[in-house]
Amino acid sequence: MSARFDAIIVGAGQAGPALAGRLTSAGMTVAVVERNLFGGTCVNTGCTPTKAMVASAYAAHLARRAADYGVHVPAGVSVDFAAVMARKDAISGKSRDGVESWLRGMERCSVHQGHARFVSPREIRVGEELLAADRIFLNVGGRALTPDMPGLGEIQHLTNSSILRLQRLPRRLVVIGGSYIGLEFAQMFRRFGSEVAVIEKGPRLASREDEDVSDAITGVLEREGVEVRVGAECIRFERRGDDVAVGLDCASGATEIVGDQVLLAIGRRPNTDDLDVANAGIELDGRGYVKVDDELRTTAPNVWALGDCNGRGAFTHTAYNDFEIVAANLLDGASRRLSDRIPAYALYTDPPLGRVGLTEAQARATGRTIRVGKRPMTRVARAVEKGETDGFMKIVLDAESEEILGAAILGVGGDEAIHGVLDAMNLGARYSELERAVPIHPTVSELIPTIIQEALP
Known part of the structure; x- marks a missing residue:
C-alpha cells in the first residue's frame, strides 16, 4: 500500500x-x-x-x-x-x-x-x-549511550528511561556520570531516602561549567549525603548476589562501591x-x-x-x-x-543552575578584555528570606564592547532569573543599558544590575 x-x-x-x-x-x-x-x-x-x-x-x-x-x-x-x-x-x-x-x-x-x-x-x-x-x-x-565497559554485560543497569519504571526505591544507587542527568537523579533519590554515590571519570562534576560552579554543586550534594568520586579510571562492574560492585581507581578513597542499582548517565x-x-x-x-x-x-x-x-x-x-x-x-x-541562537539551559538540581552564553573560562579563552560580576546567594535578600542560600550569581562582560557574554545563576530561582540576562542578550543590549534597569524587590533577578555595577576586571 x-x-x-x-x-x-x-x-x-x-x-x-x-x-x-x-x-x-x-x-x-x-x-x-x-x-x-x-x-x-x-x-x-x-x-x-x-x-x-x-x-x-x-x-x-x-x-x-x-x-x-x-x-x-x-x-x-x-x-x-x-x-x-x-x-x-x-x-x-x-x-x-x-x-x-x-x-x-x-x-x-x-x-x-x-x-x-x-x-x-x-x-x-x-x-x-x-x-x-x-x-x-x-x-x-x-x-x-551504553559504552563498552568491563563487566557491564554481566549486570542489569538503569538508564534515564528505565529508572523511571522502578517499582522499589533503591537501597543504594550508584550513578555513573557526573553530568546533568546523573546529578539530577542523584539528588532526587538521595532525598527520597536512598544512599547515593556519583562516580565521574573526569576531574570534577558538571565539567562543562566553570570550576566555581562545579565546586558549589559538589558541595551541595555532599552536604546532603551524596558520595562523590571523581577522577575514576577503569570503571568496571561485577555481580555480587543481588548487588553490583563497581570497581574504580581514584587518587583517594575506596576502590570499590557496592549498590543494588546502577544508573548509567554518561551521554546520549x-x-x-x-x-x-x-x-x-x-x-x-x-x-x-x-x-x-x-x-x-x-x-x-x-x-x-x-x-x-x-x-x-x-x-x-x-x-x-x-x-x-x-x-x-x-x-x-x-x-x-x-x-x-544564543545557547542557554538549566540544571535542575536544588538549587538549580541557569546558564546562558559563555562561561568565564570560555570568555577568557577568546582573548577579550572581560569583567566579571559575582555575588553569593547569602547576599541575595530573596534567598535569605526563603532560607535557601546555597550558590551564587555570576555575569561575564566584554569591557570594551559592553557586550554581555554570559551568565550563571546557581541558586534559588536561578532557572527563571537567568532569563533576564538571556532576554537582554537576545535584544543585543549593552550591559550599561541593563545596569540601569529598575527590577522588583525582593527577587533574585533584582541583583543582576547590581552585579553588573560591581563587576571587576
Whole structure:
C-alpha cells in the first residue's frame, strides 16, 4: 500500500507535532510517523517526568527542614515512592495523550505508527506502507549511550528511561556520570531516602561549567549525603548476589562501591542508526548525528533534521526552536539560522543552575578584555528570606564592547532569573543599558544590575 503527501515528519517529539500544525495550516497534507511514544524524550523520559520527581524530592527535603521555618512536623517525614512514581506517570501520561490527540485530530494530518526506513530520497517505508513526499523532516531524537565497559554485560543497569519504571526505591544507587542527568537523579533519590554515590571519570562534576560552579554543586550534594568520586579510571562492574560492585581507581578513597542499582548517565546517542539514511543520501557525522547546515537542511535535498538527532542542541527548547527556524524559512519567507541562537539551559538540581552564553573560562579563552560580576546567594535578600542560600550569581562582560557574554545563576530561582540576562542578550543590549534597569524587590533577578555595577576586571 502506498500514499503520497506534501510532507512526511518522522518522529513526534517536540519539533514534529508543532511543524505538522504549521504545515497543515498552510494547506499541506502531512504524514507523521511515530514508532514509540508520542511527545518524544521530553514528555516521556526527560523534562516532564523528571521534573515531576524533582518536585516530589524538593517537597520531602523542605518538609525535613520544616523546623528551620518554625513549622513542626510531629510524625516525621516519609516518602511513598509508589505515590511519587504514580504522580509522575499521571503528569507525563496526560502530556503524551494530549500530543497524540492533537495529531490524530489535526485536519490534513495522517498518523502512522511503526518503524520508518528510507527507501529513496523521497520514500519511506513504515511496515507494509510506502509513504512518499517531496519534503521529509526527521525528528527522531536520541537515547542513552551504553559504552563498552568491563563487566557491564554481566549486570542489569538503569538508564534515564528505565529508572523511571522502578517499582522499589533503591537501597543504594550508584550513578555513573557526573553530568546533568546523573546529578539530577542523584539528588532526587538521595532525598527520597536512598544512599547515593556519583562516580565521574573526569576531574570534577558538571565539567562543562566553570570550576566555581562545579565546586558549589559538589558541595551541595555532599552536604546532603551524596558520595562523590571523581577522577575514576577503569570503571568496571561485577555481580555480587543481588548487588553490583563497581570497581574504580581514584587518587583517594575506596576502590570499590557496592549498590543494588546502577544508573548509567554518561551521554546520549541519536536514533539514526536504523533509518537506512544512506538510501536517501543523508550523511551522518562520526557520532551518528545528521549533518545539517545553518537552516537545518541535510545533505539530501528537501530533507531536514530537527531536535536531538542533529547534534546542534540537546534540549526541548532547542528542538522547538529548530521547528521555528524551519517553519519560518519555508512558510514565512524568513532567513532564520541556527547560528543566531544564543545557547542557554538549566540544571535542575536544588538549587538549580541557569546558564546562558559563555562561561568565564570560555570568555577568557577568546582573548577579550572581560569583567566579571559575582555575588553569593547569602547576599541575595530573596534567598535569605526563603532560607535557601546555597550558590551564587555570576555575569561575564566584554569591557570594551559592553557586550554581555554570559551568565550563571546557581541558586534559588536561578532557572527563571537567568532569563533576564538571556532576554537582554537576545535584544543585543549593552550591559550599561541593563545596569540601569529598575527590577522588583525582593527577587533574585533584582541583583543582576547590581552585579553588573560591581563587576571587576
